[in-house]
Amino acid sequence: MHRPGGNARAGMEQVLSTPSTIPRARHEPHEVPASEPGLASAGRTMDAFGRHIHYLRVSLTDKCNLRCVYCMPEQMVFRPSDELLSDEELFTVLRATSLLGFDKYRLTGGEPTVRPNLVGIVGEIARMPGVREITMTTNGLRLANLAVPLRQAGLQRVNVSLDSLDEQKYHRLTRWGHVGDVLAGINAAEAVGMHPVKINCVVIRGYNEDSMTDLARLTYEHDWQVRFLEVMPFADVADFQQASIVTTQEMMRYIESTVDRLVELNDGKLDGEARLYRLPGARGEIGFISPVTVPFCASCSRVRLTADGTLRLCLLKDGELDLKTPLRRGAGVDELAELMRMAIWHKPWGHDLSHGVIPQNRIMSEIGG
Ligand code: SAM
Numbered sequence: 001m002h003r004p005g006g007n008a009r010a011g012m013e014q015v016l017s018t019p020s021t022i023p024r025a026r027h028e029p030h031e032v033p034a035s036e037p038g039l040a041s042a043g044r045t046m047d048a049f050g051r052h053i054h055y056l057r058v059s060l061t062d063k064c065n066l067r068c069v070y071c072m073p074e075q076m077v078f079r080p081s082d083e084l085l086s087d088e089e090l091f092t093v094l095r096a097t098s099l100l101g102f103d104k105y106r107l108t109g110g111e112p113t114v115r116p117n118l119v120g121i122v123g124e125i126a127r128m129p130g131v132r133e134i135t136m137t138t139n140g141l142r143l144a145n146l147a148v149p150l151r152q153a154g155l156q157r158v159n160v161s162l163d164s165l166d167e168q169k170y171h172r173l174t175r176w177g178h179v180g181d182v183l184a185g186i187n188a189a190e191a192v193g194m195h196p197v198k199i200n201c202v203v204i205r206g207y208n209e210d211s212m213t214d215l216a217r218l219t220y221e222h223d224w225q226v227r228f229l230e231v232m233p234f235a236d237v238a239d240f241q242q243a244s245i246v247t248t249q250e251m252m253r254y255i256e257s258t259v260d261r262l263v264e265l266n267d268g269k270l271d272g273e274a275r276l277y278r279l280p281g282a283r284g285e286i287g288f289i290s291p292v293t294v295p296f297c298a299s300c301s302r303v304r305l306t307a308d309g310t311l312r313l314c315l316l317k318d319g320e321l322d323l324k325t326p327l328r329r330g331a332g333v334d335e336l337a338e339l340m341r342m343a344i345w346h347k348p349w350g351h352d353l354s355h356g357v358i359p360q361n362r363i364m365s366e367i368g369g
């Protein structure tokens with residue numbers, strides 16, 4: 001991993017408040033995997049547990065214009081650009097996923113808006129056959145200027161990360177950012193019709209628990225989906241992340257005690273990875289994403305492409321398929337598709353955080369959240 005672990009880690013530990021351990025997860029029951037790799041049926045790519053895999057999260061870069069405390073150290077050292085996939089290499093991999101029946105793409109990072117030619121990349125994905133959905137997760141800082149060209153290129157929606165409306169708290173969490181820039185980005189996305197705008201807030205003990213109140217209240221005025229996320233542990237940052245996790249249960253109690261009761265939507269069923277609620281009388285929705293305490297592995301339909309060209313089968317497990325080496329050897333779309341199809345068959349069932357298994361080889365920004 002490309003970062004000076006020692007100093008950064010010491011910095012992380014200084015800001016710990018209430019230490020806790022990872023709460024035990026309520027794992028869904030899962031089926032015994034099939035033993036024979038099956039061919040994709042009718043253009044569908046399946047894993048051994050019978051899950052239809054058709055959603056790719058594409059990390060366009062490991063670089064970022066923020067340094068969120070729960071994501072990366074301030075002195076983060078990024079990969080040299082020649083280790084990342086070029087546009088042409090990226091398009092070859094994407095075409096291979098299209099061949100496998102993928103129809104949903106989310107651009108992420110690092111910060112996707114710092115990748116050169118982002119608009120051209122969106123346009124290229126939009127032109128691939130069978131694509132139903134192109135979305136992006138961003139910190140929003142550059143969105144005010146990019147919303148119009150991104151929309152014209154085919155981007156349908158954005159999730160914007162905003163951990164607090166309080167300037168000082170936001171700055172303490174992100175180290176470098178300003179709330180006003182993010183809100184300008186959100187408004188620009190809404191103005192160009194990227195509905196509904198989703199706002200992601202990772203809740204960190206000792207940093208922004210009380211910011212949940214104002215963020216939840218945004219849904220009275222705006223038709224937005226405000227989602228609160230449990231922080232997940234990765235590699236060198238894991239100690240900080242484990243010590244600062246606020247569980248969904250705690251988040252819900254906090255919002256109900258400071259704002260109003262939460263009315264369950266969708267019969268309690270997942271919408272993507274979120275469970276949805278509404279405050280009585282509110283226009284927007286509130287979502288909770290609980291990867292640690294209530295994993296949603298049973299309904300997982302995704303794999304991830306890292307910016308340096310590996311296919312990551314599960315966010316929270318280290319198993320990856322190297323695509324860059326075959327690509328740079330001259331592999332084409334068909335060969336890459338076959339490699340991916342075989343790897344996806346072996347996608348692990350899910351994570352084992354509650355048994356102490358923490359991903360070690362990359363942090364979130366290097367995988368693509
Ligand atoms: N830079 C973009 C952003 O911040 O939205 C996209 C990449 S970021 C890695 C994607 C999402 O992951 C963000 O909503 C961020 O808050 C979240 N995130 C980062 N580290 C996390 C962690 N350790 N646990 C849970 N969520 C995390």
Ligand code: SF4
Pocket residue numbers: 064065066067068071072109110111139161365
């Ligand atoms: Fe950058 Fe997103 Fe990580 Fe924050 S969460 S440091 S914005 S990649």
